Amino acid sequence: MTSLVDAACDPITLFAGLSFQAEARASECLIAGDPFRRPTRAKDLPFIPLDRPLGPDRLASNSALVLHRLLFNAYETDLLFLPAARDAAEPDWDSFDAFYGPQSIACAQAARPRLEHLAFAGLEAEIDLAGKWSPALTLAYFQDFLAREQAASAEPEENDPLLASLLSAEDPQAVARHYLVQMAPDFLSEASAMARLSPGAYGPLQSALFNVLIDEYGAAVHAAKHSSLFETVMASVGLDPRPHAYWQFYQPGSLALVNYFHCLAANKGHFFRYLGALFYTEASLVNVTGRQSRALRRIFGKAIDTRYFDEHHHIDRHHSRMVLTRLIEPAIAAYGSRAIAGILRGFEELRLLQAAADRDLAAQINWAGQLRRNDPRVAGLIAAWRAGSGPGETFREVSDERSTTHIHPDDRLLLLETGSMDFFPLAGVNLALKAGDHLFIPQGRLHGSIVTAPECLYHQPILSPDVARTLA
Ligand SMILES: [Fe+2]
Ligand SMILES: [Fe+2]
Ligand SMILES: [Fe+2]
Structure with a gap:
């Protein structure tokens, strides 16, 4: 049993106790214009099992919600956000200083390894990579996945259970806004995890990855940066595009997906796993974004700006091939079985996590989309x-x-x-x-x-x- 003294010294408890993660106030259903305010429900920590990692079957839980909120915040103390510039008043430098202050950074760094273990160590036991994975077999496996994803992009939107739940809701626009909100923690700072892998010196692999990063950042044209394109999507359907305005409504699965990439990119020993996860996401986005664009246009008509999805439907055909031919193939050629094991693990773990996050979101939409008072x-x-x-x-x-x-x-x-x-x-x-x-x-x-x-x-x-x- 944990004593009060132990709990007070526990890094997760110390980090959770920082003021920017305190309980939401009445005015904070929507947190407009303050990217530093992130209520976590830290008061639930004493009831959350911290002795065993979360498995994908526990993603739709309060434990996962609290732990992924904390982990997300720990990673984001390492990303730059600036306070909203206000016309008449000074920017809120107090919030900025608290979020990036030495106490916050020290607590985030101390809590992060255990939060990462709790969040992701349960995935490995769920995947089966038994057997002899030669370079040729591994590459054939990925080429087959890529071909199937590209072929699937022409399938009807209803073949995707998540999009089907949006299209069949009583108010498709209301649930589609919630669906877009689930992308915001990732897309409004898109490719930030990838940017963690820019420093260092690891040869041509580094330049190939940087090539993808340049595209994600719009080749320095801010309006073409993928996060800017997603801001436009949100604004076109009446959503506030400022970072974390909808903090309270991020589901645990949505946070887990972003956190997984940060975990792999922040811990350099996971580089090969990062490549596998990156290939999974780039290859599946070709398929997913095409269907998302069509489904969202059916729901919102001409009002929605779908350029974010259309751009990905186009460029991720290139990115998925680039990741396969300029990162995965040369990494396997140079580093053999160690690269294969890591790449396959990242690919399969993200696939598992994505499926669990999709189930979590579909269940939310199926409940809330049909919810009425006094049934x-x-x-x-x-x-x-x-x-x-x-x-x-x-x-x-x-x-x-x-x-x-x-x-x-x-x-x-x-x-x-x-x-x-x-x-x-x-x-x-x-x-x-x-x-x-x-x-x-x-x-x-x-x-x-x-x-x-x-x-x-x-x-x-x-x-x-x-x-x-x-x-x-
Ligand atoms: Fe409740
Ligand atoms: Fe992108
Ligand atoms: Fe991409």
């Missing part, structure tokens, strides 16, 4: 709960009390006894609840709420898995 099926369960007083929790919160977005480990109902609250199941979606209103919150689903009356008394009856399945 008659829920009313019957509440009547049964009141009659039998089964398991549940009761809370009394006062006006403007804020819960940082979070995830429950169980299926539960939400029932307001008195007062009112706003409930947030997706970025940009607000359900106004009043006394007597109820809804269903499945385990694993990200949500937040804020009390809007002087006081609110509410119950959260917990459902058995069998009962919860009847609501799915």
Whole structure:
């Protein structure tokens, strides 16, 4: 058992205690214009198992959410953001100084190795790389993957379960905005992990990687930088493109994908794994971005600027071949089995993580996209709960009390006894609840709420898995 003294000295706890990660205030549902403010729900740390790494099956959990928020912040203390320049007032240098101050940097560096272990050490056990992987077999395996991804780009959008869930939602534009928000932690600072591999001296591989980086950075034309193209996508559908405006609504899977690249690029010993992961993402993006562009145009019509996706559909054909022929092939030729083992591992781990993140996002969209107040099926369960007083929790919160977005480990109902609250199941979606209103919150689903009356008394009856399945 961890003593209070141990907990106080624990690097993760120390890092989580920094003020920029403190609980969200009432005004911070959307965090506009402050890239340094990142509430993490650190108060849940005592309930998070820190003795075993997360497996992909635990990605849709509060543990994964908190740990990936912390890890993401640890990496980003190493990236440069500047405070918003304001017309009338001084930029917020206090937030800037706190985020990049010596205490923040020291705590981030101390916490990072353990956070990385907890976040990613569970992946290796899930992949099977048994057998003799010769150079020829490995390259044939990747060429086959590339050919299949390129062929799949012409398939209908509905063949992609995630895009199908967007297209079939009751309000496709609302869920599509949440879908775009999930890309923001990566795309608004795109290729920052790759830039970590620019320093050093490792021959032609370094220049080949830098060639990809130049493209990602728009060859120094800021409007062509891929992050700029993504800002344009967001603005065209009414989203705030400033970094981390939607911090509260990043799902754990979305953060995990960015963190994985930072982990591989920040730890130079993982260079070959980085190449495998890079090939997976460049090769699959050829396919994915073409379908994303078509699906988003179906949803938003001509209003959406899809150049980000169209550009990737084009340039990632080149990037995927470049990574294969100018990075992977020469790395294997020069470094043999060590390169093969690392490249295959990075490729398979990212594939696994991407699939888990897609499942997490599709589950969120399928729940929140169909969510409505006072479903008659829920009313019957509440009547049964009141009659039998089964398991549940009761809370009394006062006006403007804020819960940082979070995830429950169980299926539960939400029932307001008195007062009112706003409930947030997706970025940009607000359900106004009043006394007597109820809804269903499945385990694993990200949500937040804020009390809007002087006081609110509410119950959260917990459902058995069998009962919860009847609501799915
Ligand atoms: Fe890109
Ligand atoms: Fe690319
Ligand atoms: Fe909750």
